[in-house]
Amino acid sequence: MNTRRSVVVCHDLGVGWRPLPTPDGDSPAPRALRDSLDTVLKGLGSPPAEVRVRLHDRWDELVGPEAAVHCRPGSLEDGRLVIEVGEPAWASQLRWQSAEVIRRSADLLGDDVIQQVEIRVSKR
DSSP, X not given: OHHHHHHHHHHHTTOOOOOOOOTTSOOOOXXXXXXXXXXXXXXXTOOOHHHHHHHHHTHHHHHOHHHHTTEEEEEEETTEXXXXXXXXXXXXXXXXXHHHHHHHHHHHHOTTSOOXXXXXXXXX
């Protein structure tokens, strides 16, 4: 509706998209999406995207196949992994095995990626 018309009007006025200039006046070169995403994640205290993908892909190895059915990874910021569970009984089980989850994470994700585990009961 009006969106199409406004694009035509802007185009007719010679206004188009241009990358923002850098401090030295040059236009920045295109960057890979992964690099930009990793920069944003780092600013949020999160590990690179590759580590987050590995966390999800190897979830059953990290928490064990039986527990993996009842929980999922939540946030991962500043070395603290939040695990969301649907039932209080599984929360207790995962709290009990949190040291093992941290140990396994060093092998699966790298040293110091997960330094602390927090368990939250939440509805799925």
